[in-house]
Amino acid sequence: xxxxxxxxxxxxxxxxxxxxxLVLFGACVLLAVVAPSRGYEQIHYVAVATDQDNWATIPRAxxxxxxxxxxETCAVDVVGRRLEVLLRxxxxxxxxxxxxxxxxxxxxxxxxxxxxxxxxxxxxxxxxMGIGLTPAEAELLPKWSVPAGVVGVGLGVVGLLATAAxxxxxFGGRKPVDNGFTLIWTAGLGWFxxxxxxxxxxxxxxxxxxxxxxxxxxxxxxVWQWTLTRPGYRLGVARAVGAxxxxxxxxxxxxxxxxxAGGFIA
Numbered sequence: 332x333x334x335x336x337x338x339x340x341x342x343x344x345x346x347x348x349x350x351x352x353l354v355l356f357g358a359c360v361l362l363a364v365v366a367p368s369r370g371y372e373q374i375h376y377v378a379v380a381t382d383q384d385n386w387a388t389i390p391r392a393x394x395x396x397x398x399x400x401x402x403e404t405c406a407v408d409v410v411g412r413r414l415e416v417l418l419r420x421x422x423x424x425x426x427x428x429x430x431x432x433x434x435x436x437x438x439x440x441x442x443x444x445x446x447x448x449x450x451x452x453x454x455x456x457x458x459x460m461g462i463g464l465t466p467a468e469a470e471l472l473p474k475w476s477v478p479a480g481v482v483g484v485g486l487g488v489v490g491l492l493a494t495a496a497x498x499x500x501x502f503g504g505r506k507p508v509d510n511g512f513t514l515i516w517t518a519g520l521g522w523f524x525x526x527x528x529x530x531x532x533x534x535x536x537x538x539x540x541x542x543x544x545x546x547x548x549x550x551x552x553x554v555w556q557w558t559l560t561r562p563g564y565r566l567g568v569a570r571a572v573g574a575x576x577x578x579x580x581x582x583x584x585x586x587x588x589x590x591x592a593g594g595f596i597a
Contacts, residue, residue, distance in 0.1 A: 344503035366593035375453025393476035501571030505563030535592025
């Protein structure tokens with residue numbers, strides 16, 4: 332009787348979802364280094380009324396800020412003119428805050444308040460009377476900002492990860508594993524652990540996770556992990572394509588959540 336090799340507990344292709352989540356966690360840690368400060372009493376974002384019923388928000392990442400003697404000054408270029416907001420804090424933390432603003436050298440009414448949003452909770456400068464922009468100019472307000480090169484590097488990294496995953500899935504052997512159920516639920520759980528860790532590192536709130544794509548990725552990761560624990564077909568083209576797509580989708584959704592939690596998107 333021919334000797335039957337024992338079923339391995341892990342194979343390179345079955346390890347792909349776990350490795351992907353670990354790499355994404357590392358990317359989150361690196362992004363946290365350049366993420367805007369999430370200090371509670373610092374300007375979190377600037378809310379600008381664009382007409383009677385609509386508002387635009389300028390995230391902290393798009394602002395250039397400096398603080399002197401508990402007064403924080405943030406400025407940003409809006410359609411070629413300087414918008415400047417000054418937030419003043421009281422003598423003690425948690426005390427009253429106030430703000431003033433000017434646009435193109437003209438003072439604008441400004442109210443200071445606190446808000447709770449996907450990117451965390453913090454002080455907000457509210458320009459309830461707007462700054463005199465036309466509807467077309469209001470569309471040009473900066474709604475998100477990331478450090479130079481982050482988008483290009485991020486897309487390149489996702490592409491490399493997706494290609495590497497495709498190669499491993501396509502040529503990483505056809506053996507099943509004997510602990511498939513454990514790996515399947517671990518993949519789904521690991522996705523949410525990654526997202527909660529991102530909130531802790533980047534300062535976001537649970538609202539950043541309240542979107543259908545985050546739950547969909549968890550389901551897709553578990554389905555993908557299930558296929559990777561099963562015996563592989565002789566031709567690995569389908570496995571390679573599936574690995575490429577899953578890695579790309581997971582990486583893009585994770586990056587979007589990271590940017591929201593880090594305050595790069597308001």
